[in-house]
Amino acid sequence: MQAAIECDGVGFTFARRPILRDVTVRIPVGEMVGLLGPNGAGKTTLLRILAGVLAPEAGRIRVLGEPPGWRTLRHTALLPERGHLPGWLTIGEWIIHARRLYPDWSEERERRLVDDLALRLDRPIARLSRGEGVRVGLLTCLAREAPVVLLDEPFTGIDLLSRETIASAIVRECGDGSRTVIVATHDVREFEPLFDRVLFLKDGSIAADETAEAIRARGQSVASRYREVFSP
Template identity: 45%
Template sequence: MSEWALEVEQLAKKFPGVQALRGVDLTIPRGVTVGLLGPNGSGKSTLMRILAGVQRPSAGEVRVLGRRPGRETKERVAYVPEVEHLYPWMDVDEALRFTAAVFLDFNPDRAEEMLALAGLDREARIGDLSKGYRARLKLVLAMARDAELVLLDEPLSGIDLISREKVLDGFLRGHRPGETTVVITTHLVREVEPLLDRVAFLKEGRVVLDGEAEALRAKRGCSIEDLYREVFA
């Protein structure tokens, strides 16, 4: 088993007219929570899609849990895209059963616990849920799996304060430190930074700074949020 959750080397992704990733280098050990931080358009979501195995790189090397992203890694990776990916006609219970049927690592006890914490009603139709509750459900479905890698793309964006706190609480409840590796992309640095072991700053398709969050605070004498300002302002 590879000791690295992620090994990314000179990764590039080109779309017609746009160079989204320009040579990303990043290695992440297993069991840590990483914040992938950067402004809109820095390439965060593209990198997440490649790690999730739903998009192919144009050039470079990617290893997820020691393997090329593909069918086999998808079974061990829980990916939550920023876009709405749940069927609006399903109710919460059907979404849970659907996830349980597709993924062997689904943990019904944790799902139950997280559902209660999120304040979600099993019978509610997804299409009728507010944006905040849909965000809570997306997180529950991902964290209820005993996945080795969890990829959360902008789990807090565009939702209200209470829903953001519920998502963070659900994350802490569902997270298994040392076992699961988590990558969170966000531009809400202040709210997320206490949860992070490591941070990687993505700027114009490259990682410009990465390291342990506590070591960066100690060395620079400032918060990750201040560092973010310094890098991107």
């Protein structure tokens, strides 16, 4: 099966502290992968490197066959954990700009997502709550036809109802197997039924790489496997 993402010995150091160490992984097209790990494990850094906004210091990476760089952003949609939305615009104004800025923007998906995520277009982005901000970020990612979607902590600080809305939007837009999705999260339970595969990242290295099916076959849940991998 063709690989959407290939990492071979990827390493990254910041302020003399190793953030990622020898990360080697191959993710086929159409898989939904959970990237799990405690705080500071290197999940955000790995997603940034895959999206092409951060240059790795060591190793070889291919995203849809290309080395990561700004061009990766053409076919990769990244939902960053913090900020990165134009606070000086309203949601509606941002959508108008986004249509022009992203060559792969789908207006059909956009309309669907605006309804599903219950977004009010006249709301200034600067005044959105955390949950509303994530929804706008998610709209920006999922309204594109990008074959690779990277979601960084989509549930952090989100209330239960918003979580359900967000999760169902992700399933609807990415659940048909045409997109490769990586979700970095602490919230194992909400995403557990969706994952095809789980990567456990510990201190910058892949501690375990298993399919959800294999975990279940052992009579474990992803959450219990998480505890097993990360408990001291």
